Amino acid sequence: MNYIFRTFNGVPRNFHKSHGTYPFHAYSSYGLSTSYGLHRIYPTYYMKSHEYVIVENDEGTCGITKYAADKIGDIAFVSLPTKGESIENGVKVAEIESVKSCEEIKSPVSGTITDVNNPLEEEYHLISEYPEERGWIWKMNLNNKEELKDLMDEDRYKEYLSTLE
Numbered sequence: 106m107n108y109i110f111r112t113f114n115g116v117p118r119n120f121h122k123s124h125g126t127y128p129f130h131a132y133s134s135y136g137l138s139t140s141y142g143l144h145r146i147y148p149t150y151y152m153k154s155h156e157y158v159i160v161e162n163d164e165g166t167c168g169i170t171k172y173a174a175d176k177i178g179d180i181a182f183v184s185l186p187t188k189g190e191s192i193e194n195g196v197k198v199a200e201i202e203s204v205k206s207c208e209e210i211k212s213p214v215s216g217t218i219t220d221v222n223n224p225l226e227e228e229y230h231l232i233s234e235y236p237e238e239r240g241w242i243w244k245m246n247l248n249n250k251e252e253l254k255d256l257m258d259e260d261r262y263k264e265y266l267s268t269l270e
Contacts, residue, residue: 149237150213150256153265157237158213160253165214168222168241169201169232172266178205180229185221186243192216194252199242201232214252216245 149159155173158165184200192198192212199210221243232240
């Protein structure tokens with residue numbers, strides 16, 4: 106079974122009850138952002154431009170990776186997408202402005218936006234500090250899960266990152 110740890114004020118909300126305690130050891134190989142929260146165990150897919158989508162059934166949670174957040178630097182403004190908007194994969198959905206640059210954030214998959222992370226409009230630091238947890242940018246219903254085959258899984262993304270250093 107798939108479970109995902111999510112935090113609320115730093116406290117895990119979901120865990121497998123049969124373990125009796127939080128099974129952190131069981132998931133130590135999952136998730137890239139080990140220093141930024143609990144490890145994900147839902148499949149996560151990545152674009153070469155460092156956007157991600159965490160897939161839970163037919164819903165995707167999208168944003169930028171820790172690598173991208175570090176490259177962007179101090180964020181000064183975030184332009185969020187519109188809830189209900191239909192988007193295609195590879196198309197600009199959001200924009201992040203920093204002291205260094207203005208970056209277009211593209212959608213890894215096609216679908217309809219179901220939620221946006223409104224706190225990012227005032228709390229830009231969430232993207233820098235917790236890009237793959239509290240710093241997600243939008244959620245969407247996925248139109249075509251076949252598009253995920255064109256993205257990198259976590260192992261392939263880690264290999265890709267190693268070629269950039």
